Amino acid sequence: MTTLADTQTDARIDPLIADALIDKRSDAIDRRIEELKRIKVAKPTIYIGAGTCGLGAGAAKTIAAVKKYIDDKRIDASVVEVGCIGLCCEEPMLDVQLPGKPRVSFRQVYGKDVDAILDGAFKNEWPKEKVIGQFRTDGVSPIDGLPYFDEHPFLKPQTRWVLANCGQMDPDSIEEYIARGGYKAFLKAIHTMTPEQVCKSILDAGLRGRGGGGFPTGQKWLMAQKMIAEQKYLICNADEGDPGAFMDRAVIEGDPHRVLEGMLIGAYAIGATKAYIYIRAEYPLAIQKLEIALERLKAYGLVGTNIKDSGFSMNFIIKMGAGAFVCGEETALMNSIEGKRGMPRPRPPYPCESGLFGKPTVINNVETFANVPAIIANGSSWFNAVGTKGSKGTKVFALSGKISRTGLVEVSMGMPLRQVIEAIGGGPANGKKFKAVQIGGPSGGCIPDQKLDIPIDYESLKEVGAMMGSGGMVVMDEDTCMVDVAKFFMEFIQSESCGKCIPCREGTRRMLDILRRITRGRKSESGTDALTRFKGIMVIERLAKVIQDTSLCGLGNTSPNPILSTLRWFRNEYEAHIFERKCPAGVCTELRLFRIDTDKCIGCGMCLRNCPADAIVGEKKKAHYIIEDKCIGCGNCKDVCKFGAVELIK
């Protein structure tokens, strides 16, 4: 019998789990399932968060230290590398589950902390400042004095459906996924439901595309299902190009089988025999997890020809993106798969009619697919009981930026945005004042404090000039300049614009020019520049409307959103830049001036040596001076001064 530790690449299967899959039952099978679910464990089990976030924070050293500890002390323990649980700010995270005790989760366990934590755990000592919480476990008494993990303010308000398994189980183990009910929905679909019934179930559930478009998934599937063609395709858009979004990466790294099961069900529903996963090259760990997961699917006969005698055949192909944001757009993505430049196609015809290689194609986001198995397993009324009238179910957000607790958050639609920012995120970090939250990536907008009480749903966000988007939520505080944010997005969009249509290619260039002129210093201005600056800002709204109405694809027609939304809510910052030539937040370099505090300066000359504009004068050991007219506001002097003698004059 294979043991938990043996699930590496390969075609080995666990006969008990293979039986469980086809609904056979026995005591041995039940015991095996319980063992895999790890509600209670027979030997010490140590979990380490090894997603990209965890590894970036140092989890590789933690894992090495744990392995060394159990080797040196000859302890028979299991080490399980799990995906992101979502509490990024506490990475690297380590959990210890001893036989007869609940699983306890620890924060920021670096390589050097491992010995002390494990020593303590084996002696039943749990240092409060390192413990995040203990898991509630049926039949196991809780440890006195430790908080519950699910009561952590970050986790308590969440509704974790898509993220249910992330950080809890070994993502490489299909056996663990099956033990937790995995692939039951897929087998139910192919053995007891017609493709049309599957589409209807998703339609009734009210699932809308989670990639940003918000199009009713069931409707898309029905349209493709009705098409008659000798070949149909299913595509999973795992490009996740929105800067600030990492939900899809975490789901694929933490629970890849959930996505694959959703895709299998989708392919059955529309009649596709080939499914592509288009994943960006910047996610090497996620790609690796997918490859392992596909090997395990093959081993259990859940993919290929005539799957489990159902008559349904399907195969997966992984395609890697090559670093183009526009390839997150559905038709550009298809062109990329076809080996062409990633340029969008005009619609109609829509992909459901003529998509990849000209055949009917359904393309959905990772999170959309991840919602599918639970809907088929639990029924559409289970799903649509949660959410608002127009937006059902949950949404996963990637909360980052100037906030106390960063990470992945899954909440029911309809939750007030303020609750996510304040209760879950803990409000702005370092005692700073909240300014805005940017939602929806480069297609979205910024929402100020006075609008934070809106419910999270597709329509409410549009009303305030933002967008659900893929789920990226970046929090900004008083030190963020909103004009700089608009310029940042415009620079990104301009460099990622494919160039095919004039409104986007030329229009985004014009908008960027206008923003650059506003943030340029007085010194580099020529005679007519001031006039052009005023004209620019008046022209922006008309320019934006033209770009929105005439661009070929979503990248172009949402490109004015960052400017429009910051102009709407932060007009005063724009006016300060345009009329007073000042940047209130102190960010726009050319509008800044620096001054040396002569009391603190000891004349070391570091600033002088690092000034790119030769704007600093001074003799050795005597206080230095910045010549205002020459200063370009780059801030090098402040960065290199070890004595805090350089001040920013805003």
Add this chain to the structure above:
Amino acid sequence: MTTTEQTLEDIFNKHPHAHRDSLIPILQETQKAFGFLSRESVVAIGRHLDLPTSKIYGVATFYNQFRFQGIGKYYLQICRGTACHVKGSAGLLAALKRELKVDEGQTTRDGLFTLDVVACIGACGLAPVININGEFHARMTPDAGVKLIRDIRKKEEAK
């Protein structure tokens, strides 16, 4: 056959009877093998796929991933996504430019470091993030970034 030709042969053998839709995977494997796309590789790929070199350059130059020049021993990618930007990645980039004395997309004269930017690595919760040869480093401050460079330099000099 030269080693270059042999390496290319091995890649082509993994894609027999290949069509246009294998172009990007082949380009990716070629860059992985050589570090960049040389003219010789592009011509060979064109022969294998029966595509004109101009079409292949048209596709390769469209995507940010493809390079047409060699890179240094350590390929540094600084993330310039929204969260990283808001958390100060511009300052981190400026500090690294100062330390390495190169601009984005350039390699240091000793061939040790190539400095580049990437749109978003996807570890936004731990911004700012940099990627050195596939290893991710999170919560990077300008000082931490400079220290990382100096540590690598010391390690290389010790060899």
